[in-house]
Amino acid sequence: MQVIQFSSADFSYGTFPVLSDISFSVEKGEFISIIGENGAGKSTLLKLFNGLNRPTAGTVSICGLDTRSAKTSELAAHVGFLFQNPDRQICCNTIREELNFGIHTDPERTERILQTFGFTPDASPFSLSRGQRQQIALASVIARNTDILVLDEPTTGLDYRECMSMMSYIRKLNREEGKTIVMVSHDMEIVQDFSGRILVLTGGKLAADGPARTILTDRQLLEKASLLPPQIADTALRLGSGFADIFTVQEMTDRVGHILSAVAVQTQDVHI
Amino acid sequence: MKAFLDYIPGDSPLHRLNPLSKFTISVAVCAACFISTSPLVLCALIVLDLLLAALGHIFTFALKLLRGLAGLSVFLFILQVLFIRTGRPLFTLFSGFPVTTDGIMNAARLVLRLTGSMLPLAVMLSLTKLNDLSGVLTWYLHIPYKYAFMLTTAIRFIPVFTAEMESIMEAQTARGIEFDTKNIFKKIKLIMPLCIPLLITSVGKSDTTAVSAELRGFERRNRHSMSVIYPLRAPDSIAFVFSAGLIAAAAVL
Amino acid sequence: MISIKNLSFRYKESSTPALDNVSLEIGKGDFLGIIGESGAGKTTLANCINALIPHHFHGDYFGSVTVGGTDTFDTEPGSLALRVGTVFQDPDTQMVADIVEDEIRFGLENFGIPKNLIEGRITAVLNDTGIAPLRYRQIRNLSGGQKQKVAIAAITALEPGILVLDEPTGELDPASSRQIFTLLKSLNKEKGITVVIIEQKIMLMCEFAEHLAVMSHGRIVSSGTVRDVLSDIPKLESAGINYPRTVRLYHELALRNLIPEGEPVCVTTAEAAVLVTKIIGKEDICR
Numbered sequence: 001m002q003v004i005q006f007s008s009a010d011f012s013y014g015t016f017p018v019l020s021d022i023s024f025s026v027e028k029g030e031f032i033s034i035i036g037e038n039g040a041g042k043s044t045l046l047k048l049f050n051g052l053n054r055p056t057a058g059t060v061s062i063c064g065l066d067t068r069s070a071k072t073s074e075l076a077a078h079v080g081f082l083f084q085n086p087d088r089q090i091c092c093n094t095i096r097e098e099l100n101f102g103i104h105t106d107p108e109r110t111e112r113i114l115q116t117f118g119f120t121p122d123a124s125p126f127s128l129s130r131g132q133r134q135q136i137a138l139a140s141v142i143a144r145n146t147d148i149l150v151l152d153e154p155t156t157g158l159d160y161r162e163c164m165s166m167m168s169y170i171r172k173l174n175r176e177e178g179k180t181i182v183m184v185s186h187d188m189e190i191v192q193d194f195s196g197r198i199l200v201l202t203g204g205k206l207a208a209d210g211p212a213r214t215i216l217t218d219r220q221l222l223e224k225a226s227l228l229p230p231q232i233a234d235t236a237l238r239l240g241s242g243f244a245d246i247f248t249v250q251e252m253t254d255r256v257g258h259i260l261s262a263v264a265v266q267t268q269d270v271h272i
Numbered sequence: 273m274k275a276f277l278d279y280i281p282g283d284s285p286l287h288r289l290n291p292l293s294k295f296t297i298s299v300a301v302c303a304a305c306f307i308s309t310s311p312l313v314l315c316a317l318i319v320l321d322l323l324l325a326a327l328g329h330i331f332t333f334a335l336k337l338l339r340g341l342a343g344l345s346v347f348l349f350i351l352q353v354l355f356i357r358t359g360r361p362l363f364t365l366f367s368g369f370p371v372t373t374d375g376i377m378n379a380a381r382l383v384l385r386l387t388g389s390m391l392p393l394a395v396m397l398s399l400t401k402l403n404d405l406s407g408v409l410t411w412y413l414h415i416p417y418k419y420a421f422m423l424t425t426a427i428r429f430i431p432v433f434t435a436e437m438e439s440i441m442e443a444q445t446a447r448g449i450e451f452d453t454k455n456i457f458k459k460i461k462l463i464m465p466l467c468i469p470l471l472i473t474s475v476g477k478s479d480t481t482a483v484s485a486e487l488r489g490f491e492r493r494n495r496h497s498m499s500v501i502y503p504l505r506a507p508d509s510i511a512f513v514f515s516a517g518l519i520a521a522a523a524v525l
Numbered sequence: 526m527i528s529i530k531n532l533s534f535r536y537k538e539s540s541t542p543a544l545d546n547v548s549l550e551i552g553k554g555d556f557l558g559i560i561g562e563s564g565a566g567k568t569t570l571a572n573c574i575n576a577l578i579p580h581h582f583h584g585d586y587f588g589s590v591t592v593g594g595t596d597t598f599d600t601e602p603g604s605l606a607l608r609v610g611t612v613f614q615d616p617d618t619q620m621v622a623d624i625v626e627d628e629i630r631f632g633l634e635n636f637g638i639p640k641n642l643i644e645g646r647i648t649a650v651l652n653d654t655g656i657a658p659l660r661y662r663q664i665r666n667l668s669g670g671q672k673q674k675v676a677i678a679a680i681t682a683l684e685p686g687i688l689v690l691d692e693p694t695g696e697l698d699p700a701s702s703r704q705i706f707t708l709l710k711s712l713n714k715e716k717g718i719t720v721v722i723i724e725q726k727i728m729l730m731c732e733f734a735e736h737l738a739v740m741s742h743g744r745i746v747s748s749g750t751v752r753d754v755l756s757d758i759p760k761l762e763s764a765g766i767n768y769p770r771t772v773r774l775y776h777e778l779a780l781r782n783l784i785p786e787g788e789p790v791c792v793t794t795a796e797a798a799v800l801v802t803k804i805i806g807k808e809d810i811c812r
Contacts, residue, residue: 037698037700038698038700050446052442052445071450072445072446073448073449076446076447076448079446081446083439083443085439087469087473088442089440089444090472091444091466091469101465102448103449129563130563144447144448157725158563159561160562160765160766160767161765162563163767226700227699231728231769231770231771231794232774234794235774235798235801238798249774252774252777252801253774253777253778253781256804256805257781257783259805260805278663278665279623279663281661401627402623402627425621428623432617476618477615481620483613484611484618484619485621486581486602486603487602488606488632488679488680489603489635492637497635499630499633499634499643499644
């Protein structure tokens with residue numbers, strides 16, 4: 001079932017064009033990442049998902065609603081948006097109130113989420129660390145139980161453990177609850193580990209749309225988009241055709257072992 | 273993207289004037305606005321503002337400002353007219369709100385004063401670098417650097433906070449909060465989710481700015497630290513005489 | 526150059542110490558990266574080097590920090606600023622001026638640098654940081670990366686021997702982050718400035734730093750050259766460090782006894798490719 005559909009969507013700030021001819025669709029339950037260099041239009045594109053930006057040409061359809069005519073609050077019922085900076089939304093005295101803020105929250109569901117995250121419900125969200133505040137922002141997005149989650153650089157300012165904990169929770173929402181996830185990230189390792197499908201944005205246009213492995217091992221494509229491949233893919237690309245499809249540490253190690261045993265067998269053959 | 277109080281670089285006669293002169297002229301025009309009671313004089317002062325803007329090659333910018341103030345002016349005009357009931361009644365609005373001569377005069381005065389005093393400040397800030405402004409305030413007016421710095425920092429932060437406010441509104445809108453409601457009481461209730469994040473961020477930001485300034489020797493600065501000098505020349509004396517004349521004229525007319 | 530001995534610090538409002546008996550020597554001209562989880566004490570340590578602790582942030586302070594022979598406990602941060610410059614994470618709020626050259630002029634005026642030398646210094650530092658074309662631009666309209674370069678220029682104009690940077694690329698994209706690291710490396714190599722930098726971007730840290738210090742729960746759990754620190758995986762894992770995949774590859778290969786004798790850990794992808802080529806013994810397979 002298609003939940004997101006972009007048809008030749010354009011977006012301009014006044015007369016200044018930012019995005020042009022964006023067309024793609026997303027099925028329910030997909031986990032897609034949007035990558036591209038700074039200034040390519042990623043954040044602008046994300047805001048088209050929930051009506052914060054409306055297309056200046058073409059259409060964007062979210063769960064059957066046309067974003068040009070639907071109110072942002074209507075779209076907010078289907079799309080939960082996690083911003084880069086949690087401090088732009090935290091405004092309540094207690095964590096519980098914060099999670100209940102916003103439309104379509106349910107007190108029972110909020111209690112369950114409070115428990116899962118291990119928050120102290122009556123604590124003040126302002127006294128917590130940046131990583132914890134980002135978790136609160138994520139929890140308040142989840143509390144609204146939307147079908148689609150849009151994440152704008154969700155791991156900014158987080159250390160490794162906080163980052164992994166957040167991304168694992170998002171993966172759980174995707175795999176166990178069938179939520180559709182759309183993420184923008186600069187971190188190629190995160191993109192590699194979590195996305196099924198990747199959209200590459202260059203100069204406001206969609207340069208590529210495909211499975212994560214295909215996109216992240218295509219050096220020419222990534223160079224054109226001024227991006228570096230993730231580390232292992234980059235190493236593999238440097239090593240040449242014998243390693244063309246290598247993506248993970250495990251695969252690389254296995255391939256090395258495989259090559260060495262093949263060489264050993266050859267040497268044995270020669271001796272015999 | 274240019275924010276409305278940004279410095280607009282240029283080489284006009286006003287750009288070349290000493291920052292102190294520009295400051296004096298704009299203060300004089302503001303003062304004249306509040307001293308004078310005649311709406312005719314107030315209109316003349318607004319025209320003067322536009323002429324000054326033209327002299328500074330920023331006439332189109334000044335017109336844009338006027339247009340921006342128009343909405344607020346209309347709102348305030350109507351409010352004043354509705355609530356002032358003294359003087360000779362002219363006609364009645366909404367069966368219960370007499371529109372009187374006093375009402376119209378006061379409303380006109382208020383709106384003209386508002387416009388007449390905001391315009392010169394905006395024009396002056398567009399033609400003067402903030403650093404130069406704090407420089408002349410410290411050197412010629414002997415204002416302690418601390419206060420001049422506070423003023424220019426406050427002005428500098430206006431666009432930063434405006435941008436922050438826009439981001440906050442986006443974040444809260446994305447949670448389904450409707451900011452376009454017609455209900456005024458609902459609107460007031462919605463102020464809190466906007467103001468609290470702004471207040472929290474502004475406190476954090478100001479601490480970093482203070483520490484950063486301190487680490488670059490802010491505490492050591494005095495009136496003689498400035499490395500740029502702002503000499504007063506002939507056109508500047510014309511500006512001072514003009515300002516004095518303006519205030520006198522406003523008092524008399 | 527910087528000598529930290531048995532340093533412990535607890536913030537006034539906190540019950541647990543932020544720093545617990547930390548000792549570290551940072552040599553002149555070093556490029557040291559400090560890594561660790563959030564809350565590990567990295568910012569606290571940096572603030573002890575520039576004397577913000579104990580003068581601006583108060584609490585219980587034990588031990589000592591000496592910078593070029595001067596004890597930071599007895600020196601106001603403003604006085605130490607000519608020796609230790611600090612760059613913060615937020616590109617906007619550490620600026621005090623509207624125009625780029627005024628930002629650089631600010632510190633020079635405050636510290637009474639002779640007025641006839643100021644313009645020259647501004648020009649020189651703008652060239653060193655590669656932002657000469659931005660001299661008359663309004664800071665607000667610059668990109669995050671450009672703003673951080675302005676911050677670095679404003680501070681290096683005062684010619685401090687030491688630069689302390691607290692997550693300067695936290696808000697920047699990968700390309701701008703790399704530019705900042707490249708700039709810091711050139712200042713380190715060409716001007717001999719000692720760089721102490723806190724960052725979460727591990728790959729860039731490992732590529733550009735010479736030494737690393739790993740912090741966890743207020744202590745330094747590992748320190749030394751980049752390669753030494755990256756060789757001790759259990760310590761990195763328990764400190765919650767996201768070490769580079771290339772390092773993980775090295776250790777996976779080591780577990781299978783495939784690493785040639787004495788071969789150091791690989792950090793960059795280029796080094797990893799060279800290592801794999803060595804292992805499989807086929808020079809021509811490497812592009």
